[in-house]
Amino acid sequence: MRDTSRRRLLVVLLALTVVLLGVDVAGGPGAGQLRAAGGAAFGPVERFLSPGADAAGAGASEARAGVLRDQLVAQSREARELAALSGAPDLAGSTFLPARVVGVGRQGAAGPERVTLDLGARDGVRTDLSVVAAEGLVGRVVAVSPWTCDVLLVGSADLVVGVRVGAAGTLGSVGSGARGPQHRPAGQLNLTVVERGTVRTGDAVTTLGSVGGSPFPAGLRVGSVQHVDEAPGDLTPTASVRPAVDLTTLDVVGVLLAGPRTTPRTPSTATG
Numbered sequence: 001m002r003d004t005s006r007r008r009l010l011v012v013l014l015a016l017t018v019v020l021l022g023v024d025v026a027g028g029p030g031a032g033q034l035r036a037a038g039g040a041a042f043g044p045v046e047r048f049l050s051p052g053a054d055a056a057g058a059g060a061s062e063a064r065a066g067v068l069r070d071q072l073v074a075q076s077r078e079a080r081e082l083a084a085l086s087g088a089p090d091l092a093g094s095t096f097l098p099a100r101v102v103g104v105g106r107q108g109a110a111g112p113e114r115v116t117l118d119l120g121a122r123d124g125v126r127t128d129l130s131v132v133a134a135e136g137l138v139g140r141v142v143a144v145s146p147w148t149c150d151v152l153l154v155g156s157a158d159l160v161v162g163v164r165v166g167a168a169g170t171l172g173s174v175g176s177g178a179r180g181p182q183h184r185p186a187g188q189l190n191l192t193v194v195e196r197g198t199v200r201t202g203d204a205v206t207t208l209g210s211v212g213g214s215p216f217p218a219g220l221r222v223g224s225v226q227h228v229d230e231a232p233g234d235l236t237p238t239a240s241v242r243p244a245v246d247l248t249t250l251d252v253v254g255v256l257l258a259g260p261r262t263t264p265r266t267p268s269t270a271t272g
Helices: 002-026 031-049 053-086
Strands: 096-104 114-117 130-133 136-144 149-153 161-165 170-176 189-193 204-207 221-228 238-243 252-256
Touching: 053 096, 053 130, 053 252, 161 189, 161 221, 189 221
Parallel strands: 136 221
Antiparallel strands: 096 114, 096 252, 114 149, 130 136, 130 252, 136 149, 161 170, 161 204, 170 189, 189 238, 204 221, 221 238
């Protein structure tokens, strides 16, 4: 059917071409206008009949459709992640600047150690602010330019976070899984606690907090205890921690705008 239509149109075009040539040779009036009109009218038909025209047009349309689909998927994913970030229980009442990861820096033994965000000093970002995802702590801001900032990630060799563990709130610190007496697999953190027997597998690990909430406010989820090391001679018991946030798939995050305490404490009087 398609080939028959092409042949019919080709016959029509040939007939009209003969007519135009005859008029042109005879010097008939309006020959130039006839040629121009013929080109305008039949040019699209010639492109339609040209071999590969369909493939080229379809390929371009398909490519444009693919780009639009990718953009819609990305926008939908960003919207979901931003909604999850806004609704995270650990962040209730917090003020944050939403940001996107736009660059990945150095790689350490346990994975990426730095990322770059599309926010900077002109957006109100400064060093030593916490960066979070919906699931918990991502890291802290360590360098700021006018429009971007660099974030040192949890688990990097240069970052240690004071934490509390479990319902008892045992004090400890979390650092790179590649450091310490136990060499952890990639993706695991190393936990050192001050008291043995109070840490169990599955215990939540949360930030201890810093003065003025900078760099880390209290109560942000860092991860959960995965395994407690059996080493009776160690003065500082250790355990492995699974991070709350998958740092290899970071996209939308939040920079917490922490400030000094605004309400002074009320003094207490001892009654003993």
